[in-house]
Amino acid sequence: MARRWFYAFVAILSVFLLFKPSYSADNIKIGLMAPMTGKWASEGQEMKQVLDLLVEDINSKGGINGAKVELITEDDGGDPRTAALAAQKLVTQKVVAVIGTYGSSITEASQGIFNEARVIQIANGSTAIRLTEKKLPYFFRTCPRDDEQAKVAVQTIKKIGAKNIAILHDNTTYAKGLAEEAKAIIEKEGGNIKVVFFDALTPGEQDYTAILTKLKSANPDMVFFTGYYPEAGLLLKQKKEMKWDVPFMGGDATNNPDLVKIAGKEAAAGFYFLSAPLPKDLPGGEAKTLLNAFNQKYGHLPNSIYAVLAGDGFRVIAKAIEATKSTNPDTLANYLHKELKDFPGFTGTIAFDEKGDRVGEVYRVYKVDENGQFVLQP
Numbered sequence: 001m002a003r004r005w006f007y008a009f010v011a012i013l014s015v016f017l018l019f020k021p022s023y024s025a026d027n028i029k030i031g032l033m034a035p036m037t038g039k040w041a042s043e044g045q046e047m048k049q050v051l052d053l054l055v056e057d058i059n060s061k062g063g064i065n066g067a068k069v070e071l072i073t074e075d076d077g078g079d080p081r082t083a084a085l086a087a088q089k090l091v092t093q094k095v096v097a098v099i100g101t102y103g104s105s106i107t108e109a110s111q112g113i114f115n116e117a118r119v120i121q122i123a124n125g126s127t128a129i130r131l132t133e134k135k136l137p138y139f140f141r142t143c144p145r146d147d148e149q150a151k152v153a154v155q156t157i158k159k160i161g162a163k164n165i166a167i168l169h170d171n172t173t174y175a176k177g178l179a180e181e182a183k184a185i186i187e188k189e190g191g192n193i194k195v196v197f198f199d200a201l202t203p204g205e206q207d208y209t210a211i212l213t214k215l216k217s218a219n220p221d222m223v224f225f226t227g228y229y230p231e232a233g234l235l236l237k238q239k240k241e242m243k244w245d246v247p248f249m250g251g252d253a254t255n256n257p258d259l260v261k262i263a264g265k266e267a268a269a270g271f272y273f274l275s276a277p278l279p280k281d282l283p284g285g286e287a288k289t290l291l292n293a294f295n296q297k298y299g300h301l302p303n304s305i306y307a308v309l310a311g312d313g314f315r316v317i318a319k320a321i322e323a324t325k326s327t328n329p330d331t332l333a334n335y336l337h338k339e340l341k342d343f344p345g346f347t348g349t350i351a352f353d354e355k356g357d358r359v360g361e362v363y364r365v366y367k368v369d370e371n372g373q374f375v376l377q378p
Contacts, residue, residue: 027070031095033086033110035078035102039230042258043102046307048073053293054314064321076101080109087113095119096327099313102306104128104174111139118329122313125306128173132355138333140356142312144363149251150181152274152363153224157193162222166197166215170227178226178251196220203231208238216244228253233262240267249273257303260372271368276305276347281376287346312345319343
C-alpha cells in the first residue's frame with residue numbers, strides 16, 4: 001500500500017511540475033548596470049531614479065504575475081574593466097535580466113558575460129553598430145544604432161550647407177564607429193561635401209587647444225564631434241577662448257545639460273547635437289505619466305533621455321515576463337524578438353528585430369540657445 005501511495009505522489013508531483021510556471025513566487029530580480037560614479041555618473045543616477053520609480057509602481061500593483069520585483073544595481077563606473085566585474089556580480093545574484101548600460105565600450109565589456117550566463121541584457125545608451133552585429137541571442141537595446149545616427153548627421157550637414165567637414169572622435173567604440181560611418185556616407189553620398197579632417201582626441205584631458213589648433217588649420221565649415229559631453233563642453237569653451245567661430249555638432253553622447261555647465265552658456269550657444277527626443281519633448285501619454293511621477297518624487301523632470309530609455313528597457317522585460325509567465329531566458333528572448341509589437345514605450349512604440357535592435361526611426365536634431373536650453377529643430 002505504501003508503495004502505491006508513493007507512486008501516486010510522484011505522479012501528482014510530475015503533473016504539478018509540468019504545468020507550474022517557470023517563475024516562482026520569489027522576487028524577480030532585475031539588474032541595473034550603470035555608471036553610478038565617474039564622469040558619466042549623472043546618467044547612471046537618473047537611470048536608477050527612473051527604475052526605482054517603476055519598480056515601486058509595479059510592486060504597488062502586486063508585482064509581475066504575483067511576484068515582487070527586486071532591483072539590484074551594480075556600478076560600472078563608466079569603465080570596461082569595472083563593467084566586467086559588475087556583470088559578474090549581477091550574474092552571481094541570479095538576475096533574470098539586466099538593464100544597461102550607458103557607453104558602447106562599457107556594454108561591450110559585459111556582453112559576453114551576460115550571454116554566456118544566458119541573462120537578457122537590454123542596453124539603453126549603447127549605439128555602436130557592432131554590438132548587435134554579433135547577433136547575441138540575449139542582447140537587445142532600446143536606443144537606436146549609429147548608422148541611423150550617421151544618416152541624420154549627414155542630412156543635417158547638408159541642410160546647414162557646410163561643404164568642408166572636420167570629424168573628430170575619441171577612439172572609443174561608439175565615437176570612432178559613428179565617425180567612420182558618417183565619413184563613409186559623406187564620401188559615398190555627400191556630393192560636393194568633403195571631409196577635410198579626421199582624427200581623434202584623448203578623452204579625459206583638460207586642455208584641447210592643440211587639437212583645436214589642428215582642426216582650425218584644416219579650415220572646416222563645420223566640426224562633427226562624435227565623443228561624449230565632458231570633452232564636447234571643454235572643446236566649446238576652449239574654442240570660444242581661441243575666438244574661433246565655427247559651428248560644432250555632436251552625436252547623441254553630447255546630449256547632457258552638463259555640457260552647458262562645462263562650456264558656459266555663451267560658448268555652448270549654437271551647438272547642434274543629435275538625440276532621441278528629450279524627455280521634455282516626448283509626446284505620448286505613457287511618457288507624461290512617467291514625467292509627472294518623476295517630477296513629483298524628485299522635484300524636476302529627468303535631464304537625460306538615456307534614463308527614460310532605461311525605463312523603456314525595464315518595461316519591455318516586465319511585459320515579456322508577464323506575457324510568457326516565465327523567466328526562462330530563451331522564452332523571454334523569443335518573445336522580445338518575435339511577439340513584442342508596437343509596445344507603447346515612453347520614447348515611442350517599441351519592437352525589436354532579429355538582431356535585438358529597436359525597429360523604427362528615433363533620432364532628432366537639437367540646438368543650444370543663448371540661455372543654454374536644448375531646442376528641438378524643425
